[in-house]
Amino acid sequence: xxxxxxxQCVSCGKEHDQDEVKYLCSSCGGNLHVIYDYNLIKKRFNxxxxxxxxxxxxxxxxxxxxxxxxxGISNLQIGYxxxxxxxxxxxxxSVAEFYVKDDGRNPSASFKDRASxxxxxxxxxxxxxxxxxxxxxxxxxxxxxxxxxMDIKTVIFVPEKAPxxxxxxxxxxxxxxxxxxxxxDDAFDLSVKAGEEFGWYNRNTGYNPYSREGKKTCAFEICExxxxxxxxxxxxxxxxGNIISGIWKGFLEFKKIxxxxxxxxxxxxQAESSNAVKLAFEGDGVIKPxxxxxxxxxxxxxxxxxxxxxxxxxxxxxxFAVSVHDKEIIKAIPEFARxxxxxxxxxxxxxxxxxxxxxxxxxxxKGDSVLILATGNxxxxxxxxxxxxxxxxLIEPQxxxxxxxxADFGLDK
Ligand SMILES: Cc1ncc(COP(=O)(O)O)c(C=O)c1O
Ligand SMILES: [Zn+2]
Numbered sequence: 001x002x003x004x005x006x007x008q009c010v011s012c013g014k015e016h017d018q019d020e021v022k023y024l025c026s027s028c029g030g031n032l033h034v035i036y037d038y039n040l041i042k043k044r045f046n047x048x049x050x051x052x053x054x055x056x057x058x059x060x061x062x063x064x065x066x067x068x069x070x071x072g073i074s075n076l077q078i079g080y081x082x083x084x085x086x087x088x089x090x091x092x093x094s095v096a097e098f099y100v101k102d103d104g105r106n107p108s109a110s111f112k113d114r115a116s117x118x119x120x121x122x123x124x125x126x127x128x129x130x131x132x133x134x135x136x137x138x139x140x141x142x143x144x145x146x147x148x149x150m151d152i153k154t155v156i157f158v159p160e161k162a163p164x165x166x167x168x169x170x171x172x173x174x175x176x177x178x179x180x181x182x183x184x185d186d187a188f189d190l191s192v193k194a195g196e197e198f199g200w201y202n203r204n205t206g207y208n209p210y211s212r213e214g215k216k217t218c219a220f221e222i223c224e225x226x227x228x229x230x231x232x233x234x235x236x237x238x239x240x241g242n243i244i245s246g247i248w249k250g251f252l253e254f255k256k257i258x259x260x261x262x263x264x265x266x267x268x269x270q271a272e273s274s275n276a277v278k279l280a281f282e283g284d285g286v287i288k289p290x291x292x293x294x295x296x297x298x299x300x301x302x303x304x305x306x307x308x309x310x311x312x313x314x315x316x317x318x319x320f321a322v323s324v325h326d327k328e329i330i331k332a333i334p335e336f337a338r339x340x341x342x343x344x345x346x347x348x349x350x351x352x353x354x355x356x357x358x359x360x361x362x363x364x365x366k367g368d369s370v371l372i373l374a375t376g377n378x379x380x381x382x383x384x385x386x387x388x389x390x391x392x393x394l395i396e397p398q399x400x401x402x403x404x405x406x407a408d409f410g411l412d413k
Pocket of ligand 1: 111112136137138139205237238239240241242243244299345348375376
């Protein structure tokens with residue numbers, strides 16, 4: 001029996017056999033959702049099986065992934081990232097619980113490893129020799145990282161303004177790196193054309209239906225790590241909308257198979273000039289392009305490629321969207337790091353900035369539990385981080401000079 005029933009279009013509902021279609025709906029070009037035979041999965045996959053499972057990574061949920069086996073998976077540890085609980089911060093913010101899920105702890109230091117891992121395994125399953133991707137940076141660096149020791153060539157398209165650390169990752173891992181004179185959206189279009197022209201497998205977010213499948217594993221982990229409870233609100237940074245749509249799919253699937261009862265409300269956090277999902281959610285539901293300019297490169301998107309699914313996730317979860325100014329994002333980086341010990345890149349810090357704004361606007365109640373999804377590590381973009389911290393002290397190597405500094409802090413006994 002096949003565990004995948006169909007690939008269903010999020011726009012027109014058309015169903016496709018998985019061997020019939022590679023990326024988008026054959027009727028309307030909409031994004032496809034992988035629909036499983038959940039009755040079959042329920043029989044195979046249960047709490048006891050999970051307890052015994054030796055994979056302490058995303059592959060522990062293989063029964064709910066679109067792969068026939070785990071032969072093509074990377075040997076790096078992807079997923080099962082830490083989920084931290086902060087009692088003092090819950091008190092400070094007057095919320096019931098305050099959690100942080102640190103996905104910057106993945107091998108290439110971002111959430112995107114979850115998606116790359118599944119798409120890469122799918123490529124291996126289908127005997128693809130070349131995989132390509134356009135990316136604001138992280139999807140690409142994760143693909144380059146995970147494919148580094150595999151028998152597959154990786155071609156990457158990134159905007160020329162992608163942060164240096166992300167480009168360094170790409171080059172270090174040995175991908176063929178093409179920086180495009182233009183935006184992420186330009187890189188995206190070129191990668192699709194290149195895939196078609198040269199027959200490469202395309203990993204693009206909001207295009208390849210399997211990227212969402214990897215992303216949903218984060219929701220599975222949250223359920224398991226909170227012992228089958230779910231937070232009331234999850235703050236998710238949103239660019240293309242694939243992470244938030246994947247997270248939502250994960251919670252829905254765990255509810256379908258009876259692992260959880262309560263679904264969380266999702267909050268999409270976007271940068272003010274890159275807020276197409278927020279505008280569509282609060283307007284007529286149609287995604288329209290915006291400028292996309294923001295310091296948070298990972299959520300700098302003019303036309304979100306999985307925007308419709310993101311809007312659907314917000315509506316179905318009864319959540320909301322919030323946008324934050326670049327200044328709030330930059331300020332949030334050290335503030336969040338100093339409160340939690342988690343250093344975030346700007347996009348991830350935006351999730352925390354969005355939480356602060358929602359709290360101020362009275363959208364979060366005292367009895368609510370909150371989780372901030374920290375999607376990417378701060379070392380990915382130190383230039384942005386340095387904008388909101390001072391400079392270190394510079395002194396001659398003499399105790400007398402150090403004494404002046406120490407006195408300023410009242411640490412001189
Ligand atoms: C660190 C980080 N946060 C958030 C996002 C946004 O995810 P999505 O584009 O799926 O909305 C990305 C995407 O690149 C990312 O790398
Ligand atoms: Zn369709």
